[in-house]
Amino acid sequence: MNLILLSPDDLTGDNRACISDPRRLGHLHNVHRSTPGDLLTVGIQGGAMGKARLTELTAERAYFTLETMDEPPPAPLPVHLVLALPRPRMLARTLEHVTALGVKDITLLHTKRVEKSYWQSPELRTEKIHQHLVLGLEQARDTQLPNVTLSKGFRPFLEEQLPSLLKQYRGLLAHPGMPHACPRDVKYPTLLLVGPEGGFIAWEVEQLLAAGCEGMHLGPRILRVETAVTALLSRLF
Known part of the structure; x- marks a missing residue:
């Protein structure tokens, strides 16, 4: 602390x-x-x-x-993180890590490879999420709590939330096999989309790219979600 x-x-x-x-x-x-x-x-x-x-x-x-x-607290990162809901123990660590790095807007998203049981986890209770966010703030010496949104349907997110988000942010889809490497030191507001263990399925990737997101990768290694998110944020900002 x-x-x-x-x-x-x-x-x-x-x-x-x-x-x-x-x-x-x-x-x-x-x-x-x-x-x-x-x-x-x-x-x-x-x-x-x-x-x-x-x-x-x-x-x-x-x-x-x-x-x-x-x-004043440190400046936030210009990013909205859309993260496929990880398994509960990984969610706890990831929330703390991204909060410490300065993410202020987080959407937890359901995708095909997210186990439905994850949505019943005690880690998604408001008080538990708050606890992990506070731990991240204490680590980084920050006072501004992130906003966390739960999006339990991929298609509603795709049709109802993503279009308005892409009017505010440049959408970057992190997924293995994309043709372009993750950019470095970006200055523009960014919507960063990260899939679950096993990644997005092909249909989800197609839909996100068709909606206006740009695909990019971190290299040939397959990383755990918490590692990938930290590496992406560090490289982007």
């Missing part, structure tokens, strides 16, 4: 804050080994970052006085 991320509910007024959840308290006690008087890096969810003085620390509570809160 490189940033203590404060929610609006943690703020008590008069530039003070209090946290009481076991995860953050445990980190203060066991990782930071904090003591009253320490100056720590904090951020307010949706707001600025800065320094806060730890004024009291017990097993149940930590109290802070906010001192300098004038540092």
Whole structure:
């Protein structure tokens, strides 16, 4: 936890804050080994970052006085990530990774090779998704939560959502065997589409290309989803 991320509910007024959840308290006690008087890096969810003085620390509570809160969060990546829903354990890691890298818009999509049971996973509960996003923000020292949309039908996404997205973004479809390599250091807003384990089926690829997406690849190696997404974002931006 490189940033203590404060929610609006943690703020008590008069530039003070209090946290009481076991995860953050445990980190203060066991990782930071904090003591009253320490100056720590904090951020307010949706707001600025800065320094806060730890004024009291017990097993149940930590109290802070906010001192300098004038540092903006890092700039987001100009990307909307459309990700075929991964298996639950991989989803958790991927959400944390892409949040740490600065993705602010994420659509989780159903495709032919996505197991229907994945949509019943506890990892898709609102509170679980929020937890993984917060972990990514704390890692990267960021305060702006991504927006996560669940799209449980490929055809409705193709017909109802994709056309409007392609008016705002340049669509890049990451899929093995595409003729062009992934571009580098792009400056334009990008819609990045990444398939599931095993990739998109041929019909899905055809439909996405026909809709206006451009196919590209990362080379001859077949990567796990979490690795591929990280590599794509790093190369693109």
